Amino acid sequence: MVEFALGHAWLVPLLPALSFIIIVFLTRPWAKLSSVVSIAAIFSSFLLASSIAYGVFTNPEYIEKPLVYSLRWFGMEGFNVNVGVMIDPTSTMMLFMVTMVATLIQIYSTGYMDGDPQYSTFFAYLSLFAAAMLGLVISSNLLQMFIMWELVGLCSFLLIGFYTFKISAREAAKKAFMTTRVGDFGLLLGLLFLQIKFGTLDLVELAVRVPMFEQFGVSLALLTIIGLLVFIGPIGKSGQFPLHVWLPDAMEGPTPVSALIHAATMVVAGVYLVGRTLFLFTEVPGAMEVVAFIGAFTALFAATIAITQREIKRILAYSTVSQLGYMMLALGVGSLAASMFHLWTHAFFKALMFLAAGSVIHALHHKSDVWEMGGLIKKMPITGWTFVIGGLAIAGIPPFAGFWSKDEILLVTWQYATHGHSLGYVLFLMATITAFLTAFYMWRLIFLAFFGKEKEENHPHENPWNMTMPLVVLAVLATVGGLLGTPWANIWGEWIHFGPAHHGDPVYWLMVLSVVLALAGISLAYHLYYKDEEKQRAKELSERYRVLYNLSYNKYYIDEAYQWFTRTVVDASARVTYWFDINVVDRIVDGTAAFARISGEGMRYFQTGRLQTYALVFFLAILVITVVLAFGSPSTAGILGGVK
Known part of the structure; x- marks a missing residue:
């Protein structure tokens, strides 16, 4: 089975693509059958991905050298393009994570979307979305990856605007599509430069040729421009400042879509692309500093917005923007291991919290304002306690998954600073402030929605098993999913790395600092939003600092500035x-x-x-x-x- 999976990895994206075709042309009139076809396809891909993961991580040869096989796609004199598959630890991890999370989200969707008139269409779109992301992950060249990149963007447009009867949904879909097109234009220019100057878009060949850029007549200045152009694409796709504005509005789509976009597909595609092309960025320190600074700034910027938002999914959306900033920061300081580790753990706890938020919204008949909730954990214990686990994970409380990955990012940023990079201390400070704010705004949400007084007008109830079972599985993964990357186990650093394998020793003062920041954020949220039942202290603070509160609540008027510029x-x-x-x-x-x-x-x-x-x-x-x-x-x- 393992050898078959390694030799037929192309089946992983093909199966959900086939389910899309089957649903569209055959089973669309039968809603339940369509969901069965879709879930069966993605679960089969998960089984194949699991076999691939076993084969790769038990074979040292595949860990050090990627398995690549390809066929000629098209060519002409001086220009040949192959379509192929590249299997290495990074792509294997992504295959396993995407298929597993997508399977759980599709099972959850059978309950959340039950009775929707476009039920079959929804599952067709989910299948195509998963196929596009999986195709992107295993691509062996950047042109093939770019095609899948654009297909991911199309699927996000279809799913964000799924409720076509809502003007807000249609506008959000257009906003997402147009904003990411700005980034994709820069990416396309970067790819054209790479092809013209280096004569190939094959990832393995580029990894050999780019470090010898001077032999190809490429100056350091031009290579820096190429790197920055390539980075513009991930800025748009992964919601980095200043192209982050589409991501919070993407909440207009059904909640399972939000979970899929934020945890396993579209937004992590940008992080993955930078990780795949890290051989380019490491050659130009200026571009690396840009990646690191934009990542750190985005992390802090989005966190300061999340602390005042009221809608449960919007808070989670800005949380995603902030955590993606963390991943970009790790890449900018040169650590593929730390970035991919946080991408891995984030997929579990963010998918968990989005699905739990959807469970709440579903139970409260589409009410989403956290100030109108309260005491939900009594009537929805599975949803409530699994969300609490997600909150502990993202806040960075040990032994939950988020603690290990966030601590790793703080560590590599500190090492970057102590190795003579003056900007590193600024980046480290921004990352630590973000850690505190993350714990604060997430537990603000938890205390307001799940604890405190119950609202008499609400009549919540726990949802059926097909919506709660994925929450339990994801809660387990959010608890133990980070143990692969502990300094004592050090399995992650051996598997996924750029350059020499990462051998991290525990840095106890940094662990203590990380926990103290998390506990301080949770404690502040506890005193403002739980202990003070009337929330008077929080209201007084918002009145006292009205200007700052308005800036945060109105997202620093970035959207209004873009509208003014447009008009x-x-x-x-x-x-x-x-x-x-x-x-x-x-x-x-x-x-x-x-x-x-x-x-x-x-x-x-x-x-x-x-x-x-x-x-x-x-x-x-x-x-x-x-x-x-x-x-x-x-x-x-x-x-x-x-x-x-």
């Missing part, structure tokens, strides 16, 4: 362009056409197309010339020229 600059330039087109370009074109028409009308008297007319003109011309030559003065030329 004043883009629309104004469009009006000027329109006026120039109508009054200048069109008149030049119309004038040219009028000249051609008038001259044509004049010429038609000389170009009749009749032979007898041409013969008559020819005869008259000869007659005139004969008369002039016979009876004219010696100065015939003068007469012909009109000179006396």
Whole structure:
């Protein structure tokens, strides 16, 4: 089975792609059958991915050297592209994680979407979404990856705007699609530069050629530009500042979509791409600093927004933006292991919290304001306690998964600072403040929604097994999923790394600092939102610091700034362009056409197309010339020229 899976890894994305085709063309009229087909396909992919993971992680050869097999796709003189599969520890981890989380989300969806008139269509989109992400993960070249990258974007558009009857959903889908297109344009330019300068987009070949960039006539400045262009794509896809604005609005889609986008597919694609092309970024320290700073700034920036939001999924959305910033920070300081480790643990606790939030919204008949909740843990114990586990994990409380991965990022950032990078201390400070804020805003949500007084107008109830079972599984994974990366086990660093294998020793003062920051954030949330039953202290603080509160609550008015820019600059330039087109370009074109028409009308008297007319003109011309030559003065030329 293992050898079959390693040799047929292309089946992992193909199976959900086939389920999409089957649902669209065959089973769409039968909703339950469509869900069975979709779940069976993704679960089969999970089994294959599990076999691949066993084969890779028990074979040292595959850990150190990727397994690559490909076929020629198309080619011409000087340009050949293969379609292929690359299996290594990083792609194997992603295959396992994506298929497992997608399977649980699809099982959950059978309960959440029950009775929806577009039930079959929803599962078709989920299958295509999973297929696109899995195809991206195993791609052996950047062109193939870019195609899957765009398909992921299309699926997100379809699923965010799934409720087409809602204007907000349609607008959110367009916003996501257009914002990520800005990033994708930069990525496409970067890929074109790589192909032109290095003659290939194959990841293995690029990893060999890019470090020798000077031999290919590429200067360090140009390589820096290429790296930054490539990074623009992940900025858009992974919701980094300033292209983060689409991600919170993506909450307009059904909650299982939010879980899939935020935990296992679209937003982690950008992190994965930077990790895959880290051989490019490590050659240009300037680009690495940009990646690290944008990651750290995004982490802190999004966390300061999350502390004032009211909608449960919007809080989680800004949490995702912040955690993605952590992953980018780790890549920027050169640690693929730390970044992928946090991506791994984040997938479990963030999928858990989104699905639990969906369970709450479903039970409260689509009520999503955490201030209108309270005491839910009594009536929804499975949902409530699993969400608490997710909150402990993301806050960084040991032994939950998030503690180990977040601590690893703080460690590599500190090492980056102590190795002579002055920016490193700023990055470390931003990361530690973010850790405190993360614990605070997440436990603010937990205390407001699940503890405290029950709201009499609410009548919550626990959801059926197909919605609670995935929560329990994810809660277990959020508890033990980080044990692979403990400093004592050190399994993760041996498996997934860029350059030499990572052998991390425990840094106890940093662990203590991490826990203290988490406990401080939870304690502050406890005093403001649980111990003070009337929440008077929190309300007083929001009034005292009204300007800061409004900035945070209104997301620093970034959306409004973009709208102003669109209406004043883009629309104004469009009006000027329109006026120039109508009054200048069109008149030049119309004038040219009028000249051609008038001259044509004049010429038609000389170009009749009749032979007898041409013969008559020819005869008259000869007659005139004969008369002039016979009876004219010696100065015939003068007469012909009109000179006396």
